[in-house]
Amino acid sequence: xxxxxxxxxxxxxxxxxxxxxxxxxxxxxxxxxxxxxxxxxxxxxxxxxxxxxxxxxxxxxxxxxxxxxxxxxxxxxxxxxxxxxxxxxxxxxxxxxxxxxxxxxxxxxxxxxxxxxxxxxxxxxxxxxxxxxxxxxxxxxxxxxxxxx
Amino acid sequence: xxxxxxxxxxxxxxxxxxxxxxxxxxxxxxxxxxxxxxxxxxxxxxxxxxxxxxxxxxxxxxxxxxxxxxxxxxxxxxxxxxxxxxxxxxxxxxxxxxxxxxxxxxxxxxxxxxxxxxxxxxxxxxxxxxxxxxxxxxxxxxxxxxxxxxxxxxxxxxxxxxxxxxxxxxxxxxxxxxxxxxxxxxxxxxxxxxxxxxxxxxxxxxxxxxxxxxxxxxxxxxxxxxxxxxxxxxxxxxxxxxxxxxxxxxxxxxxxxxxxxxxxxxxxxxxxxxxxxxxxxxxxxxxxxxxxxxxxxxxxxxxxxxxxxxxxxxxxxxxxxxxxxxxxxxxxxx
Numbered sequence: 001x002x003x004x005x006x007x008x009x010x011x012x013x014x015x016x017x018x019x020x021x022x023x024x025x026x027x028x029x030x031x032x033x034x035x036x037x038x039x040x041x042x043x044x045x046x047x048x049x050x051x052x053x054x055x056x057x058x059x060x061x062x063x064x065x066x067x068x069x070x071x072x073x074x075x076x077x078x079x080x081x082x083x084x085x086x087x088x089x090x091x092x093x094x095x096x097x098x099x100x101x102x103x104x105x106x107x108x109x110x111x112x113x114x115x116x117x118x119x120x121x122x123x124x125x126x127x128x129x130x131x132x133x134x135x136x137x138x139x140x141x142x143x144x145x146x147x148x149x
Numbered sequence: 150x151x152x153x154x155x156x157x158x159x160x161x162x163x164x165x166x167x168x169x170x171x172x173x174x175x176x177x178x179x180x181x182x183x184x185x186x187x188x189x190x191x192x193x194x195x196x197x198x199x200x201x202x203x204x205x206x207x208x209x210x211x212x213x214x215x216x217x218x219x220x221x222x223x224x225x226x227x228x229x230x231x232x233x234x235x236x237x238x239x240x241x242x243x244x245x246x247x248x249x250x251x252x253x254x255x256x257x258x259x260x261x262x263x264x265x266x267x268x269x270x271x272x273x274x275x276x277x278x279x280x281x282x283x284x285x286x287x288x289x290x291x292x293x294x295x296x297x298x299x300x301x302x303x304x305x306x307x308x309x310x311x312x313x314x315x316x317x318x319x320x321x322x323x324x325x326x327x328x329x330x331x332x333x334x335x336x337x338x339x340x341x342x343x344x345x346x347x348x349x350x351x352x353x354x355x356x357x358x359x360x361x362x363x364x365x366x367x368x369x370x371x372x373x374x375x376x377x378x379x380x381x382x383x384x385x386x387x388x389x390x391x392x393x394x395x396x397x398x399x400x401x402x403x404x405x406x407x408x409x410x411x412x413x414x415x416x417x418x419x420x421x422x423x424x425x426x427x428x429x430x431x432x433x434x435x436x437x438x439x440x441x442x443x444x445x446x447x448x449x450x451x452x453x454x455x456x457x458x459x460x461x462x463x464x465x466x467x468x469x470x471x472x473x474x475x476x477x478x479x480x481x482x483x
Contacts, residue, residue, distance in 0.1 A: 035368075036319055036322065036323060036364065036368055037361075037364055037365035041311075041361065042361075056307070056309050057310075058307075058308055058309065058310055058311070058312070059311045059312065059315060061311070061315050061319075062289035062312060062314075063235065063236065063289055063479065064236060064478075065479075066478070066479050067478065067479055090238070127369055
C-alpha cells in the first residue's frame with residue numbers, strides 16, 4: 001500500500017506531520033527521503049511542535065543527530081554526511097530508545113534500517129508544491145496510515 | 150600571582166588539536182592535525198573515520214604539543230576539553246583523553262562548550278571588553294550572543310533552520326562547487342556579479358536567522374535555469390547568495406548593537422573567515438564607532454587554543470568536572 005498526498009505550502013506539510021504525531025508510539029521510526037529543499041526538516045518541525053517541544057528544530061546536518069525532550073523524546077537524524085558509513089556512529093541505538101526517530105536521507109543507510117517503519121518520499125513538483133509518497137512497512141505502520149490518512 | 154597554564158583538547162569534528170595557553174591570553178604552543186584531506190574524498194566529514202582518526206592522533210598530538218611548549222604535565226595547572234556540541238564519537242575521544250590525563254596527573258578537569266571556545270578565541274587577539282556582542286557563525290551555528298561579563302552568555306537570536314555555514318555547503322552542492330563548499334563560494338563570489346534575484350531571508354524585527362528559504366530559492370533558480378536550457382554562472386550565483394547572507398547578518402548585528410548599547414563586537418566560528426562578512430562589518434563598524442574583533446584566520450577554524458583560553462576563564466570561575474565527564478552531541482551554551 002502506498003499513499004500519495006500533495007501539499008501546496010510548508011504549512012500543509014507541517015499539518016500532515018502533526019497528524020502522524022497524534023498516533024505516536026515509542027520507537028516509531030519515520031524515514032524521510034527527497035532532494036535538498038523538498039521539505040524534510042519542515043516535516044520534522046511539525047512533529048516536534050505536536051510533541052510539545054518548544055525548542056526550535058534546527059537542521060542536524062552538521063552534528064548528524066539532535067535530541068529533544070517532548071511528550072516522547074524526539075531523535076532527529078540527518079545521515080547525509082555519513083555517506084553510508086554507519087559503523088561506530090551508534091545510529092541503531094536510537095531505534096530502541098523509546099522515542100520518535102525521524103531520519104533524513106534514510107535511503108543512504110537502508111541496510112541498517114528496521115524492517116518495520118514508515119517511509120516518506122518528498123518530491124518537488126512546483127515552487128511550493130510537494131508530493132509526499134508514504135509507504136508503511138509492518139502492521140503497526142499500516143494501521144497508523146489508515147488512522148491518519 | 151602564579152601563572153595559570155591550561156592544556157586544552159578539542160576533537161569535536163574533523164580536527165584533533167591540543168594547545169597550551171598561559172593566563173587565557175598567551176598561546177605557548179598549539180598542534181592541529183586536520184583530516185580535511187581525508188574527508189574531501191567523501192564530500193564532507195565522515196564521523197566513523199573522524200573518531201577513528203582522533204583515536205590514532207590524540208596521544209601523538211598531546212605529546213607533540215608538550216614538546217613544542219617545552220613543558221611537562223607537571224607544569225600544567227588544569228586540563229580543559231570540549232565536551233560538546235559536536236559529533237559524539239569524535240568528542241568522546243577528547244573527553245576520555247582529557248579525563249584520563251586529569252586523573253593520572255591529579256589535575257582539575259574543566260569542561261568547555263565548543264561555542265564558548267570560538268568566542269574566547271578573540272581573547273588571543275586582544276583582551277575582550279564587556280559588555281559585548283558575539284556573532285557566532287559556523288557550520289552548525291548562527292547565533293547572536295550578548296555577554297554582560299565573562300562567561301555570561303545570553304542568546305538574543307539564532308537560526309531557525311540551517312546554520313549559515315551549512316547553507317554555504319548546500320548551495321555549493323546544488324551548484325556543483327566541490328568540498329569545502331563554503332570557502333570556495335566565498336572565493337568565487339568576488340569574480341561574479343549580484344545578478345540573480347534571491348530573497349533577503351527573514352528580514353524582520355527579530356534577531357533570528359533563516360537560511361532554509363534562501364537555500365530553496367537557490368535550488369529553484371538552478372532548476373529553472375536548467376529547464377530553460379541555460380547554464381548557471383557559478384560566480385554570479387555565489388556573489389548573489391553571499392550578498393544576501395552578508396546583508397542580513399550585518400543588518401541584524403548592527404541593530405542588536407544599537408538596541409543593547411554595546412560598543413564591542415566580536416565575530417566567532419569558522420564562517421568568521423568569510424571575506425564578505427569581514428569587509429562589510431569592518432565598513433559598518435567604522436561608521437558607527439564600534440570596536441570590532443575577528444579571530445585571526447588560524448583561530449577561526451576548530452582549534453584547541455580557543456578551548457584552553459575559554460578554559461582559563463571557566464577555571465577562574467571555579468567550573469570543574471568529575472573524571473566521569475560526558476560528551477554531549479547537543480547542549481545549550483550557558
